[in-house]
Amino acid sequence: MSTKKLWGGRFQEQAAAWVDAFGASISFDQLMAEEDIEGSLAHVKMLKATGILNADDSDQIIAGLEGIQTDLEAGKLNFTVENEDIHMNIEAILTDRIGAVAGKLHTGRSRNDQVATDFHLYLKKRLPKIIDELTTIQKTLVKMASENVETIMPGYTHLQHAQPISYGHYLMAYYQMFKRDKERFTFNEQHTDISPLGAAALAGTTFPIDRQMTAKTLGFSHVYANSLDAVSDRDFALEFLSNSSIMMMHLSRFCEELSMWVSHEFQYLELSDAYTTGSSIMPQKKNPDMAELIRGKSGRVYGHLMGLLATMKSLPLAYNKDLQEDKEGVFDTVKTLLPALRVFNGMISTLTVKKDNMQHATENDFSNATELADYLAAKGVPFREAHGIVGQLVLKGIQTHQNLQDMSLEDLKKASPAIEADVYNDLKSEVAVERRHSEGGTGFDQVRHQIEVAKQELNL
Numbered sequence: 001m002s003t004k005k006l007w008g009g010r011f012q013e014q015a016a017a018w019v020d021a022f023g024a025s026i027s028f029d030q031l032m033a034e035e036d037i038e039g040s041l042a043h044v045k046m047l048k049a050t051g052i053l054n055a056d057d058s059d060q061i062i063a064g065l066e067g068i069q070t071d072l073e074a075g076k077l078n079f080t081v082e083n084e085d086i087h088m089n090i091e092a093i094l095t096d097r098i099g100a101v102a103g104k105l106h107t108g109r110s111r112n113d114q115v116a117t118d119f120h121l122y123l124k125k126r127l128p129k130i131i132d133e134l135t136t137i138q139k140t141l142v143k144m145a146s147e148n149v150e151t152i153m154p155g156y157t158h159l160q161h162a163q164p165i166s167y168g169h170y171l172m173a174y175y176q177m178f179k180r181d182k183e184r185f186t187f188n189e190q191h192t193d194i195s196p197l198g199a200a201a202l203a204g205t206t207f208p209i210d211r212q213m214t215a216k217t218l219g220f221s222h223v224y225a226n227s228l229d230a231v232s233d234r235d236f237a238l239e240f241l242s243n244s245s246i247m248m249m250h251l252s253r254f255c256e257e258l259s260m261w262v263s264h265e266f267q268y269l270e271l272s273d274a275y276t277t278g279s280s281i282m283p284q285k286k287n288p289d290m291a292e293l294i295r296g297k298s299g300r301v302y303g304h305l306m307g308l309l310a311t312m313k314s315l316p317l318a319y320n321k322d323l324q325e326d327k328e329g330v331f332d333t334v335k336t337l338l339p340a341l342r343v344f345n346g347m348i349s350t351l352t353v354k355k356d357n358m359q360h361a362t363e364n365d366f367s368n369a370t371e372l373a374d375y376l377a378a379k380g381v382p383f384r385e386a387h388g389i390v391g392q393l394v395l396k397g398i399q400t401h402q403n404l405q406d407m408s409l410e411d412l413k414k415a416s417p418a419i420e421a422d423v424y425n426d427l428k429s430e431v432a433v434e435r436r437h438s439e440g441g442t443g444f445d446q447v448r449h450q451i452e453v454a455k456q457e458l459n460l
Contacts (some may be wrong), residue, residue: 017064017081024081026089028328033077036086037069039114039197042217044105053104054209061105064098065090086118087111108202108207112231112319116196119327121218123240126190126334127185133341134182134247135458138175140349142454145171149447152429153268153358154367161226163370164362164429167353169442172450177250179457184243191236195220199230202318205396232318234308234326248298251344255291258347262288267357272350275343289349294340301336304329362429366394368404371432372423379418389416 038413041062048058068090071077083089088111095102145168195218198204198211204227212222224230261268271288279285311325362368369390376386390404393415397404405427410421425431437443440450454460 019141024087025324025327026079026081028090028331029086029115029118029415031331032122032327033072033079033086033090034069035118035125036114037065037089038088038121038218039117040105041065041069042214043197045217046210046213047107049213050208050210052107052209057101057104060098060101060189061094063153064094064102065105066091066451067097074264078426085111085115087114096197108198108209110202110231112201113196113199113227116199116231116233117218119330120192120194120196120220120236120427123236123330123334124189126338127192129241130186130334130337133338133345134178136193137345137348138178138182138454139458139460140177140345141175142451142458142460144348144353145175145447145451145454148353148355149444149451150430151353151355151358152362154325154361154365155442157369161361161365162369164367164432165442166433166444166447167355168447168451172447172454174250174254175185175249175450175454178247181243181250183209184239188236188239188243191239193221194236195223195348196233197223197229199224199227199429202228202231206444228318232315232320232323236311236325237326237330238305238308238312240330241301241308241333245298245305246338247337248294248301248340251340252256252295254348255288255295255344258291258351259288259295262286265281268354268361270352270354271347272352274350275347290343294344297336297340301333304333308429313383359429363405364403365391366397366404368429368432369394371414371426372404372434375423375426376416376418380414381418386416 038094044053044065045226047053048055048062053061053083068077075123077183079086079089079094083092091102091105094105099305147168148171149168151167152164153170154161155168155170178344195215197214198209199217215221215223224233257269258269260266262271271286271291273286275288275290276286277289279287307329308326312323372393373383373386373390376389377383381389393404393407393412395403396411397407405424409419409421409423412423426435434444435444437446440446
C-alpha cells in the first residue's frame, strides 16, 4: 500500500514526522505562495490553449486556483509540513476543493521547473524595489553634495589626514558606488528574467506545450534554451547575493565613517535622534545604533553568499535536493536589504553637518603639505627635492608646534629660497581644494560638474 504523499505510489513505508520536518521547506518557501499560484495559472491556461487539457477541466482548475489566490491575499490559507513545500501544499488544497481533476494541473510539469519558476518570479518582483531604494539614496546624496560643495573636510588615507577635500566630493564618491550597485542589480534582472517553466524534471516533456506562451503570461522576456540548465541554474540567485554583498559593503563603509565622525573626537556630523539610541546606564550617550546595525548586517549577507556558493560548487546536473538550500539566504537578504536601505537613507538625509569643525580639522594639521610641495614644483624645484624640503618643514613644525601656514616667511625661505609671500594663499584649505580641478578631482567646479552629471542620470 502506497503512502499518502502525492508522489508516494512506489513507497511502502511512511517517514516519521521528524524526518518529514527535516525534509520540508514549507516553513520558508511559503513566501513564494503568490508566485506558485501565478505560475500554475499560467501553466493551466497554456494547457487549455494547446488542447492538452479540455476546457472543462482547465476552467475548474483555473477557478480553483483563483479561489486559493483570493484566500491567500486574505490570509486564510494554512500550510502543513506533511505536504513538504509550497507547491505540494497548493496542489493539496486545490485537490481538496475541486477533486481529482486537480491532478491534471501537473501535466507536462515537474516540481523542478515549478520551483525554479517560482524563485525567478520572486526575485524578479523584488529587484526593482531594491533598485528604487538605491535611486532614492542617490538622490539624497546629490542633494547633500549640492549643499556641501564648498564644505571643507580632511581627506584620509590610512585613516591619517592626507589632503583637504570637499565634503560634496566625498558624498559623490558614494554616489558612484551606489551607481555601480544599481548597474549590477539591473544586469541581475536580465538573468532573472528567464522562464524555466516547461523544462519539466530535466529533459522537457512529450506534451506539445507552449513555453513562449507561459513566459509571456508571467512577464518573462525569454525562456531557458536548455532544460538541464533551466532546472539547475542558480546563477541569478548567486548574482543577487554577490551584488547584495558588495552593496552592503558600501553601506557598511559609510556607516563605519559615520560612527567615527559623530564621536566626540571628530564631531564632524550629528545624527538625528530618530536614528540613534541611548544607554541604559550612561545618560549622556547618543549611540549610532542604526549605522552599527547596517554595518553588522553586512556579515549576515556575506554569509548567505558563501553558503550558496558552497552548496552549488559540487552539484551534478540536474536537480538535487541540495537546491532546497538556495532560498532562505535569498529571502533573508531581501528582508535585510530593503529596510537597511530605507534606514540608511533616512539616517543620512537628516544628519547635521558641522562645517566649522570639519574645516578647522584641516587647519590644525599638515594636510596642506602637498600644496607646498606642488608650489615648489611649480617654481621649478624637482618634485622629489620639493618633497624632501616640505618633509623637513613638517618635522620642524611637529617639533615647534607650528603648522606650515603659521611659520614665518623667513623660516620657510631658509628651507627653500623659491618660497615667496604668495605661498600663504596656496596653503589655505579652501584654496587647496579649489585648485584641484583635474577631471574627477575635488575642486569645487569639478564637484559641481559631477553633481550636474548625476542629476542628468537621475532625471532631476
